Amino acid sequence: MxxxxxxxxxxxxxxxxxxxxxxxxxxxxxxxxxxxxxxxxxxxxxxxxxxxxxxxxxxxxxxxxxxxxxxxxxxxxxxxxxxxAMVLGARLDGHIVQGHVDQTAICSSISEQDGSWVFGFEYDSKLNNVTIEKGSITVDGVSLTVVDSKKDSFSVAIIPYTYEHTRFHTYKVGSTVNLEFDVVGKYVARLLELRS
Known part of the structure; x- marks a missing residue:
């Protein structure tokens, strides 16, 4: 974990x-x-x-x-x-991440906003993964909060520290990133799928 x-x-x-x-x-x-x-x-x-x-x-x-x-x-x-891996009993500063990538996404937009950045990503919605606004998402292993959620895309806001200390400063429009969707959300989506 x-x-x-x-x-x-x-x-x-x-x-x-x-x-x-x-x-x-x-x-x-x-x-x-x-x-x-x-x-x-x-x-x-x-x-x-x-x-x-x-x-x-x-x-x-x-x-x-x-x-x-x-x-x-x-x-x-x-x-x-x-x-x-996290140490049991230590502070959980991000969210629970399994290290199991669900799918990849493509960086669709990058905009600087007064010292921070907003990155947009598009992914294949046919795999039934979903985001929700203010929900958690992992992009290339980075725990982030979803800003704008759509059926096949979302955006995240990146502070300068994260931009400099992760791969985010290397991304360009068209870069491929790994996504791990929130584990709780995945279980809820699966339960709803089994009911239909």
């Missing part, structure tokens, strides 16, 4: 395909605190640390993960949002 509060940005150092899997080697300022078998969210995707060497560590994404997320689009040198 995660909170959606990004600890740090990592840098993709190496990408190695092996069958349907992709091994990602990442450098970060938290590598020395990691251990093998530990769960770390990468752009919101929960992956297991399989190797550590110096300031770099390696995780593996399987084919299903690559098909459902933006990890397969990463290139060497790209920044990646990192968060270690």
């Amino acid at each position: 995660f909170t959606g509060i990004i600890e740090t940005l990592g840098k993709v150092e190496k990408l190695e395909k092996e069958g349907g899997n992709l091994h990602l080697t990442v450098s970060s300022n938290i590598t020395s605190e990691l251990k093998i078998d530990q769960s770390v969210a990468h752009n919101g995707v929960c992956l297991t640390v399989v190797a550590i060497e110096g300031e770099q560590y390696t995780v593996t994404a399987i084919e299903e993960t690559l098909n459902k997320t933006n990890l397969g689009e990463l290139a060497v040198g790209d920044a990646i949002n990192l968060e270690r």
Whole structure:
């Protein structure tokens, strides 16, 4: 379980395909605190640390993960949002995040608004995921509040700290991001679907 509060940005150092899997080697300022078998969210995707060497560590994404997320689009040198699993009993500053990406979205708009930014995203509504205004959404692992909710799109407001300390400062219109919808909302939607 995660909170959606990004600890740090990592840098993709190496990408190695092996069958349907992709091994990602990442450098970060938290590598020395990691251990093998530990769960770390990468752009919101929960992956297991399989190797550590110096300031770099390696995780593996399987084919299903690559098909459902933006990890397969990463290139060497790209920044990646990192968060270690939450500690039981610690403050939950974001919201409950599982690290299981539901689908991707495309950045459809970026506007600066007097020192902050509003980012718009469009997603495929056929997958039955929904947002609600003032509800929670996770974008590339970042816990955010939905500002404007529509059937297949939403927007979020980003403060300067989040803009600078996450991948948000790298986004352009057309960038692909990972979405994890609010877990409570997903259960409610599923229960309503079963009743109809």
